[in-house]
Amino acid sequence: MSTMITDRTYRIARENTQAMIIDVQERLTPYIYDHENIVKKTVTIIKGLQALGIPIMLNEQYKKGLGDSLPELRDVLEGDNAKSFEKVTFSACDNNDTWHHLAQQNRSTVLLIGVEAHVCVLQTALDLLDNGMQPVIIGDAVGSRFPYDKKQAIRRIRRAGGIISTVETILFELCRSSEDPAFKTILNLIK
Numbered sequence: 001m002s003t004m005i006t007d008r009t010y011r012i013a014r015e016n017t018q019a020m021i022i023d024v025q026e027r028l029t030p031y032i033y034d035h036e037n038i039v040k041k042t043v044t045i046i047k048g049l050q051a052l053g054i055p056i057m058l059n060e061q062y063k064k065g066l067g068d069s070l071p072e073l074r075d076v077l078e079g080d081n082a083k084s085f086e087k088v089t090f091s092a093c094d095n096n097d098t099w100h101h102l103a104q105q106n107r108s109t110v111l112l113i114g115v116e117a118h119v120c121v122l123q124t125a126l127d128l129l130d131n132g133m134q135p136v137i138i139g140d141a142v143g144s145r146f147p148y149d150k151k152q153a154i155r156r157i158r159r160a161g162g163i164i165s166t167v168e169t170i171l172f173e174l175c176r177s178s179e180d181p182a183f184k185t186i187l188n189l190i191k
Contacts, residue, residue, distance in 0.1 A: 022114030026067030093127035
């Protein structure tokens with residue numbers, strides 16, 4: 001590798017990364033386009049992030065109306081150090097408890113996973129950018145009721161400065177080497 005020094009780094013580093021799952025809830029998720037695959041990818045990335053030691057937080061929109069996070073997510077997060085926050089704002093960053101927790105992690109890269117891409121995920125990503133943080137949208141683990149809404153949200157986030165990735169790409173990028181202790185776990189998850 002060259003030793004050229006730049007002001008910007010394009011690699012996503014494990015020690016600077018945290019993850020946020022947004023609104024993958026019982027009364028909303030069944031209406032999301034391709035929700036079965038999104039839930040499957042979400043479970044995969046949660047397990048991979050756990051193997052990598054990446055902090056995960058869970059946000060739930062108006063639980064009285066939309067219910068709890070899906071059991072599939074709760075099962076894999078059980079016993080983990082994942083923090084959970086209820087919100088009524090669309091952007092998770094507008095929730096004081098969520099924002100305080102994000103800031104306390106002292107990790108400026110935030111992986112965003114969940115629904116709906118064009119509402120809560122988009123607004124959270126824009127607020128992260130406005131506050132000097134780097135959102136990374138996990139494209140195959142976010143969704144909307146209509147594919148066109150997701151497409152436009154991804155386009156807007158990218159244009160604003162957000163990074164778009166996938167479950168497999170981000171897990172291997174955070175792992176960096178087949179010698180990493182998490183590599184075998186990640187390899188088994190994506191098979």
